[in-house]
Structure formats: structure tokens, C-alpha cells
Amino acid sequence: MMLEKIVPYFNLKIFIYLLVAVTAAYTLLFTYYYNLKDDGYILADWLINYQDGGFKRRGLSGSFFFLLQDFTNLRLNYLVYLAQFSIISGFFLLFIKLIRYKFTDFLYLSLLLSPIGFVGLLNTVSYVGKKEFIVFLLFTWFVYLLDNEKLSKNKEYIFCATLCLATFFHEVVLFYVPYFAIALYLKTGEREFKRYIKYFLSVGIPALLILKFGKNINEGMSLQILAKKGVHPTYGILYWNINERDYIKQHLNEYLLYLISLGLSIFHIGYYLKYLNNRKVVSILLIGAFLFSFPLFYLAIDWGRWMYIHMMLTIVLFALLLEKNVCAYVFRPIVINKSFYITLFIIIFSLIYRVEMSGRGFTFEGILYRVFVAPLELLNKM
Numbered sequence: 528m529m530l531e532k533i534v535p536y537f538n539l540k541i542f543i544y545l546l547v548a549v550t551a552a553y554t555l556l557f558t559y560y561y562n563l564k565d566d567g568y569i570l571a572d573w574l575i576n577y578q579d580g581g582f583k584r585r586g587l588s589g590s591f592f593f594l595l596q597d598f599t600n601l602r603l604n605y606l607v608y609l610a611q612f613s614i615i616s617g618f619f620l621l622f623i624k625l626i627r628y629k630f631t632d633f634l635y636l637s638l639l640l641s642p643i644g645f646v647g648l649l650n651t652v653s654y655v656g657k658k659e660f661i662v663f664l665l666f667t668w669f670v671y672l673l674d675n676e677k678l679s680k681n682k683e684y685i686f687c688a689t690l691c692l693a694t695f696f697h698e699v700v701l702f703y704v705p706y707f708a709i710a711l712y713l714k715t716g717e718r719e720f721k722r723y724i725k726y727f728l729s730v731g732i733p734a735l736l737i738l739k740f741g742k743n744i745n746e747g748m749s750l751q752i753l754a755k756k757g758v759h760p761t762y763g764i765l766y767w768n769i770n771e772r773d774y775i776k777q778h779l780n781e782y783l784l785y786l787i788s789l790g791l792s793i794f795h796i797g798y799y800l801k802y803l804n805n806r807k808v809v810s811i812l813l814i815g816a817f818l819f820s821f822p823l824f825y826l827a828i829d830w831g832r833w834m835y836i837h838m839m840l841t842i843v844l845f846a847l848l849l850e851k852n853v854c855a856y857v858f859r860p861i862v863i864n865k866s867f868y869i870t871l872f873i874i875i876f877s878l879i880y881r882v883e884m885s886g887r888g889f890t891f892e893g894i895l896y897r898v899f900v901a902p903l904e905l906l907n908k909m
Contacts, residue, residue, distance in 0.1 A: 534867075539631050539858040543639060544623065550645045551619040555612060558656035562608045567763015569656035572697075573607045574753060575764065580746025584737045585658075587695040596756060603758050611656055618664040622843065625671045629849035632859040633867065634799055637874045638842050641795060643788070643835040643882050645842075646894055651831070653884045658697035659836050665689060666706055666840055670847050673714045683722070687729040694733040699836070701730045702820040706840045709812045710847055771828045778886065785830045785888030788880070792834065795873055796841060802866075803848060813841065831882045 561569040576589030592606050599606070639645045648654050669686060672678040678686075690707075694700045708723040745765045753760065760766075775782050796813070800806040816837070823833045861867060881893045892901075 534863060535860040537861060538856065539633060539636055539861070540626075540856050543626065543631055543636060546639055546645060547619055547623055550648050551616065554615055554648050554655045557652050558611050558615065559608055561656060562604045562611070565604070565758050565760045566656075567760035567765065568653070570604065570607055570758065571753070571760040571763045571765050572658060573610070574603060574758060575744050576749065576752065579749040579752055580742045582737075582740055583742045583744060583746075584698050585696060585744065587692075588658075593756065603753075603756055611660070614660045614664050615656075618660055618667055621664065621667040621671055622846070625667060625674065625843070625846050626849065627855045628852055628857070629846065630852055630857055630859050631849065633861050633870050634802060635845065635849065637795070637870050637877070638799060638838070638845065640874050640877050641792065641838055642877050642880055642893055643792060643831065643838040645839075646877065647835050647838070647882065650881045650894055650897065651835075651884055654832065654835060657832070659699060659832070659839075661693050661696060662700055662703055662836065663839055663843070665693060666703075666710070667843050669707055670710050670843055673710055674847055683725070687725050690726065690729040691733055694730045695737075698734055698737060699823070701734045702823050702833075703816075703836060703840060704730045705812075705816040705819050706844060709816060710844055712812070713809070713844070713847060769828075771826060774828055781886050782830060782888060784890075785834070785882070787889040788831075788882045789834065791876075791880075792838065795877070798869065798873065799845070803845075828885045830888060831884045834882060835884075 558569060565571070572585065574589040574592060575583065575585040576593060577583065577586045578590060578593065592603055592610075595601075595606050596603055641647070642650055665686070669678070672682060686707075690700060690704065704726050707726045711719065711722060744767065749765050750760070753765075797810070800810055803809060820833060820837065824830055827833075877893070878895045879891055879893045881890050881896070882888060883890065
């Protein structure tokens with residue numbers, strides 16, 4: 528068959544490099560676009576500050592950028608984008624370095640093509656520019672150092688300090704810290720509870736301070752302060768006045784669709800685990816990490832976003848378990864067998880459906896729809 532002659536020579540590693548490059552370019556481009564139009568989420572979330580009412584969650588970043596603007600006289604839009612560009616680019620570059628000398632296979636590629644993996648950024652533009660890229664960067668750097676035996680005690684303390692600082696940028700860091708402990712355990716194979724406790728305390732202490740002393744994100748003057756500094760968001764986090772639990776109840780039928788996407792993602796990861804050593808242990812650890820984040824799903828409406836963060840961290844975590852090699856273009860040739868067809872089906876179906884950040888948890892408006900159907904619909908409307 529022609530398929531059997533061509534597929535084994537398809538260079539998976541080069542395709543992954545290309546996919547990462549396209550995803551990075553798309554993410555940076557749309558982050559820039561939304562920053563320039565004073566987006567109320569992608570820009571304004573970075574500008575929550577202590578100047579309006581004092582200490583609060585996420586406020587450190589805004590106060591930092593205000594100080595930077597006073598020093599440089601540059602627009603806040605550009606200063607925030609410079610930080611976003613550095614963090615986002617750093618994540619993608621570190622991921623490339625992490626997998627560079629690793630055997631990658633068709634099944635690992637399928638994870639990147641998940642609608643809540645790398646392709647999720649192409650599917651759902653609202654994923655770009657968010658503060659979770661701080662978590663992606665820190666975790667990928669952590670895994671890279673672990674993988675290359677470079678995580679010294681001093682560097683580990685630096686990581687703990689950085690995790691603490693990152694929690695003041697966004698409290699979501701707290702709910703994904705188990706991945707750091709899981710990566711350490713999978714690398715060393717030892718139960719090092721003292722080290723795990725350091726990670727949890729690094730995010731737990733600032734989270735408790737925010738819970739105890741933190742004020743509202745907008746204490747009434749945030750929009751006026753931003754207007755004086757040249758930023759005029761007309762919607763978004765600084766306008767947020769919704770009881771999120773009531774919102775979920777009111778849109779329950781839409782949110783129940785997330786169970787479909789979650790089930791498909793569990794099947795996908797479960798199928799990947801089938802080919803891993805110690806899959807039972809890894810499965811239990813991943814379930815534990817998901818349950819640890821469960822309060823997020825109860826308290827906040829961005830269910831797709833929380834799932835997306837889990838998948839991205841899982842992709843990085845599984846890169847730690849890939850076999851090493853000395854060639855940057857090495858990959859495992861595709862073998863045409865039952866596993867190939869199952870993986871191919873997973874990939875095709877992954878490209879068909881989409882998981883929105885909040886609201887519709889499952890639609891047939893995936894990357895194939897966005898590339899081949901949506902442009903035609905737009906032309907018809909024009």
C-alpha cells in the first residue's frame with residue numbers, strides 16, 4: 528500500500544517543531560493584537576494593581592508595570608506585551624529544548640494536537656496572553672533542569688521563591704503546583720516529601736495571605752487609574768460582577784458539555800498511558816493533580832481554560848519520560864498497525880471538536896471547521 532511506503536518516512540520531529548513554531552507565532556500575534564485594543568482580559572488582567580484599594584489577588588503585576596511606566600515613559604500596552612512576549616517565547620523555546628534530543632512518536636504528537644493542547648491555542652483565541660503562561664514557563668524550565676540533572680538545591684530554592692512570586696501574579700498557580708511534585712517523583716523515583724512540602728508552602732502561604740487580606744480586584748478606582756495611564760478597557764475582568772456559581776447553574780446545559788470533552792481527554796491520556804511504564808502510578812498521580820484543582824471548577828466559570836492548563840502541563844510532564852537520543856531530528860518511525868489507526872482516529876477527531884474557555888464545553892467547530900468552513904461562511908456574509 529502507498530500509505531505503508533510513505534508514512535514511516537514522515538518526520539514527526541520536524542512536524543512537531545513546525546507545529547510549535549506556528550502555535551507560538553499565532554499566540555504572540557494575537558496577544559499583540561488584543562493588547563493594542565486594550566482588551567479587558569488579555570491586557571487588563573495584567574494591570575490589576577495595589578494602587579486601587581491596596582493588597583489584592585493578581586495586583587502585583589499591575590503595580591510593577593505602573594512603576595516600569597514611570598521609569599520608562601512607555602505605553603503600558605507595550606510594557607505588558609514585552610513581558611508576555613518574553614514569557615510566551617520562553618515557554619515555547621524551552622519546550623523545544625526539552626524535546627530536542629528525545630524520541631517523539633505518533634502518539635505523543637496526538638497530545639499536541641488535542642483541542643486543549645497546543646492546537647487549543649489555534650482553536651480558541653481567548654487562550655492567548657493569559658497569566659498561565661507563567662506556570663507553563665516555570666514548569667517547563669523545572670522539567671528541563673530535572674531532565675538534564677541540573678536542578679541543584681540553590682536552583683530549587685529559586686524555583687520556590689519564583690512560585691511564591693507567581694502566586695501574587697495569579698492565584699491559579701496554587702491549583703497546579705502538584706505537577707512539580709509529580710515531575711520530581713517521576714524523575715527520582717523516590718518519595719521526597721520535604722521537597723514536595725516546599726513547593727506547596729511556596730504557593731500556599733501567599734494564597735492564604737490573599738484569602739485573608741485581599742481586597743476586590745476593582746475597588747472602584749481601577750478604571751480611572753488606567754485611563755490616566757492611557758489604557759481604556761471597555762469590558763473584562765475589571766467590570767466583572769457575576770456570581771460564578773449562579774452563572775454555571777444558569778448555563779448548566781452548556782457546562783454539561785464539558786463532560787464530553789473531559790471524557791474524550793481522559794480516554795486520550797489513558798490511551799497514551801497504556802504504552803508507558805508505571806502507568807498505574809502515573810494515572811493515580813494525574814488523577815490526584817486533577818482533583819487538587821477541582822475547587823477551580825466550583826469557583827470559576829473558565830472550565831475549558833482549567834482543562835487546557837492540565838493538558839499543557841501533562842504534555843510537558845510526558846516529555847520528561849521520552850527516551851533520549853543524540854540527534855535533534857530523531858523520531859520513532861510510524862508503524863502501520865492497530866495502534867496507528869486508533870491514534871489517527873484520535874487526531875482526526877481532536878481536530879474536529881473544540882473546547883471553549885467558558886460556556887460551550889463541546890462543539891464541532893475545531894481547527895478543521897475554522898480552516899475550511901468558517902472562511903466560507905464569512906465570505907457568504909460579506
